Amino acid sequence: MRQWQSLKVSNDLLYRIYENEDTGPHFQLVTPHAMRREIMHQLHNVRTAGHLGREKTLNRIKARFYWPGMTDDVSRWCQSCMSCQKRKPGPGLGKSPMQHCTVYGPMECIAIDILGPLPTTDDGNRYIMVVGDYFSKWSEAYALRQHTAQTVADKLVTEFICRFGTPTRIHTDHGPEFESHLFARMCKLLDIEKSRTTPYHPQSDGMVERYNRTFGNDASNVCLGKQG
Template identity: 30%
Template sequence: MQEEVISCYHDHPTAAHFGVNRTWLKMRTICYWSNMKKDIHDYIRSCEKCAKFNIRRTAPPGHLHPIEYPQGPLELISMDFWGPTPQYSINGNKYVLIITDYYTKYVIACPLPNNTATSTAKSFVEQFIFKFGIPRRLVTDQGVHFNNELMQNLTTLLGTNH
């Protein structure tokens, strides 16, 4: 019987195949049973019309590419962020930029107050390039702190493949 009630609120020509929250908000003024929202969720996720016509709200994940193993130090490094941490450090840092050399497995952890493109580029230059040199290749995820005009200009200027 519960499935029939959900069907009336979701599938009826005047119901417009609303999502879970809108269907639940309409239904809860008229009826209630335990786990009602979960039942609505399950019903709507199994609706063929919704699956066929609803637009995907998130970008599909990117394709993974194999990484050729480096032949020496500074040939391939990776960068990624950890954070935000639950609490600020004494210096007000909430993020950690992790830089790893794939060949030596050497890791540098750079505490930062934010993960902006400017902070990322500055830390990369000051904490890695000034100390160890210019890497040949750089691997990062698609975060905005790595994929931006500043990092693109920096890696182009350095001759680093990113």
């Protein structure tokens, strides 16, 4: 009875008027019990849903649907998802101290990291180079056949710098491709400052490590979906 005033019938369907602080009021379809599992499956488990966490999955469902006890149902659904349990650490697990990086504008500092080796694609690629801007949090991923200094520098200049401009600083780990004479010369020619993560502690580059984990989770879930 408390929600009677927020209910509305349209085209023989029952809707609830939901007041969202960011987007304003919108209609949620009041969902019968028989449809709830399929809705949670479509908005969490399928390949395009991405196996997001409880809050993001709940917000997706709230945008279109409503039923009593929805928050608890979504929480249990995400906790019981086998793919999420395999790929994602629990609360407080897998976390390392992050290095604080203060920036005041786009391209003031970018981070670069290499993922791989991965299963070889049809094009012969086995590695992924991730480049992210600290200010905007914009990240891009580039497929590589190998991660030599020449390959990495060429991909960075032709695919990233030529499109977004020259960064003030590049932050990387201690990988040989980034510590090479060629990479140092590229930075000198383009007047780019070079900084490094803490030795044996790549998690100190928090932004790119977080992107790598998200990218790895999504890629793994896609592969698991294909196998299933």
